[in-house]
Amino acid sequence: MYKVLIADDERLIRITLKNMIDWQALHCEVIATVKDGKEAYRIFQEVHPEIVITDLKMPEMDGIELITKIKKESRNTQVIVLSNYSDFELVRDAMKAGAFDYLLKITLEKEELTRIITQVKENCEEGGSSQNEEEKQGIKELQQCMVLSKNEHIIDVKEYQRALAQPIFQEYEDFYQLAYFRVDNINMLYEGKFKEHARLQSNLRDLIRESISLYVKHQVIFISNHSGVILFHSAEKLRIITICNSIMRNIEQYLDVHLSITLSDIQRTLKTYDEVYMQVVQAHEQRFYKGEGVLIHSEEGDLFHSLQMNDLQYHVELLEAVQKKNFHQANELIDKTLLYMRENHIVPRQVLEYTIFIIKNTIKI
Template sequence: MFKVLIIDDEPTIRRGLINIINWKKFQCEICGEACDGIEGLEKIEEYKPDLIFADINMPEISGLEMIRSAKKIIPHSKFIILSGYREFSYMQEAIKVGAFDYILKPSSIEDICEVVKRAVMELKYQRDDQLETKKLKKCFEESIPLLKEKLLYDIIFQININEEEINEGFELYGISIDEFVMIIIEIDGESGHLEPYQKQLYQFGIVNTVEEMFADDFKVEKIVLSNNQIAFIICALTKSELLVDNVYKKAHSIQQLIESCFNFTVTIAISTKGNKVEALHEKMLECKNGLAYRFYMGSSSIILYRDLNGFYKSQERIAFDGYDKKLCEAIKTGNESDVAQILTQIEEKVHAVNLDPEQIKTFYWNLIYEINMIRISIKNLEVQDKDGNKDISNIYKMIESASQVNELQNLLKEAANSVVHRINRYNKKNINQILQNAMNYICENYTMPITLNELAEHTYVSTYYLSRMFKKELGKNFVEYLNEVRIEKAKELLKDNHYKTYEVAELVGIQDPHYFSKIFKKYVNMTPTEYKEQVVG
């Protein structure tokens, strides 16, 4: 129920408003009454009413002065002015201070009820918006751990390299990374053949053990890499010269606890010390490479990357890691500008390293193979292959016979551009078809209440995807397009004298005539009545 406060220095007015109007019909109840502005402010402070009737001319302070002060206490409540003053200046001042409406004394019960009805409708909209905002905020807060982990995952695998987005994400999720060590914990092979439920329990146990072990002196961020691998970013709460050594000591205790509590073993790889977010990808690679040496170290080992200096490690191969994945992801999304940029980065990197020609050919061979797999998958989705491009597999022979890096790079560009162009065409064709289906649905059903969720279900895409599509392709959101369709239909109906304005509103799917007039004026720059007079005469 919405609370109503009546403030007027005339007792008969207060009694009339309290007793004559059926407040329950409007889901309202009288919470109090006051005889002047001072008492009114006291009651407003006490009851925090949703709807306030106030006279302009009252003892002590005027109704307008009272509203100015009350707005600081209840900014979203609706103030309805009761006044015997018909001068426009009073109405203008009432609007300035934020009054919802201005009712002249005396007024009919019907007129007052109509104002109350509109005020309650807006209060309901506000309440629903607040509840929805609160619900969304709660969902967001509950999702922060997953969103934080997703952001860190994208960073360490270089899926997201946009510095601005990363900084925004860090600020939003409360992430701070300065000096750190990364560790990856992998469940040893004998524990690999477990049921999914058991694997999730094991993961939960590992995460709890690590967070508890490092809780006092370290800040920990986790990233689940797979069913049997979890990465942890370990940041010291105070500057530590022996950060890697301290983490190493904790790792021994973690192994012992996991084995004694959960009856399985883990291998732990520890990176060298890193600094800032830019080093996350490199330290993840150090841990991954460290785990690869379990062949020599055995299961249930703790492997420090700095201890691997005696082993052969192909630094050049590490330098190439990530380019293949970034290029393939850009191709899959049809992003031609990103593909061109990554191809340039690959070309620069190849010229910068001093590798055996066979290693370079192998790199290009593997990358073109991945691109060919993408080409085959998109070809299978199309009704028929109209591209007429030669099979990319024929390029392999050219790789073997290539004598210069530029020849290899040109072959890669040909393969990448061929596939990304095809995917781009395929995506645009689908986008246009989905959007056209959505627009047709709106044109056929504009007389009914239509939600974005309903439209998304009809077109078999998510609401987020459909909303972005409207904005990107039409330059307007779903609601704006729906309103435009309804207003265009309304303009046609208003040319017919048989229809009243409220009937036209209902015929185009807008049940509230007041809201219809507001929307109509926004799009046509005149009210429905003014438009009707102009076109019909």
């Protein structure tokens, strides 16, 4: 049974967290809920909980100081921080101090809390693995940088360099390739066959490892339960392409899900890792037009174009067709609209916004 300590100066938040999920079903027990960091630290020293959930802004002792003290005494204790939208700088400080992940109070839901607790438990279990503490810390620091970057936090390149300076990454300095992977249509899968999100990550990790030869040096770093990167120490591009295709094929065969991968070109220095990482993440949006289970090369570049509303009349014509109940014409216009988006390679987000705009106005009719 995993012991859980909750610290937040808002009584409602403490009550909500304690009652939001079935802790027993997750083999966890909330041993205490406290209103400040000082009391939380006292209980931590007495009981040594495996999991601590803490607010960042508290009286007596704030969340950053609490995390720092906890990590000095127990590296294996996993800390989750609670934040508001305006706490970006504090969240970064918390991640640097050793927090596992963060949750936004305003969007906190049962599924999200369950997901992160399940993932935290796995991290606790991995604490006893053969990987030494130095290696785990290096991977964790790089993982935190990538999580924050992907969520549009501004990360100083020095933070990446500090993480990549760990011994575990030194041999990648001469050359490497970076592969960003993500399960396609993940929201539908989470509603269906993979309601236990951490189980999906475990299955993905096993299949990725089985698909890569022991003679290819690599690191698999998950950013979420359904996405992550593979850092390959290889200058053989065709070999890595073959491995990536094998990974996608095996995951489709054994899990019956599609996974797409975006692969960087061969890199000769880790100094630009942050740029290369964001390039593969952004290039992965090509999947919007390429379909499911595809291998994308980041050097294809960002070929998206902005949607120019003044040049379009599809929405006007479509709304007129719906108003006249000419649904055959409406369907033809929908096909023309989608064809225009594909041929002009419009930014995926703008395609969705345009579609939502049409649907909302159609409903009004």
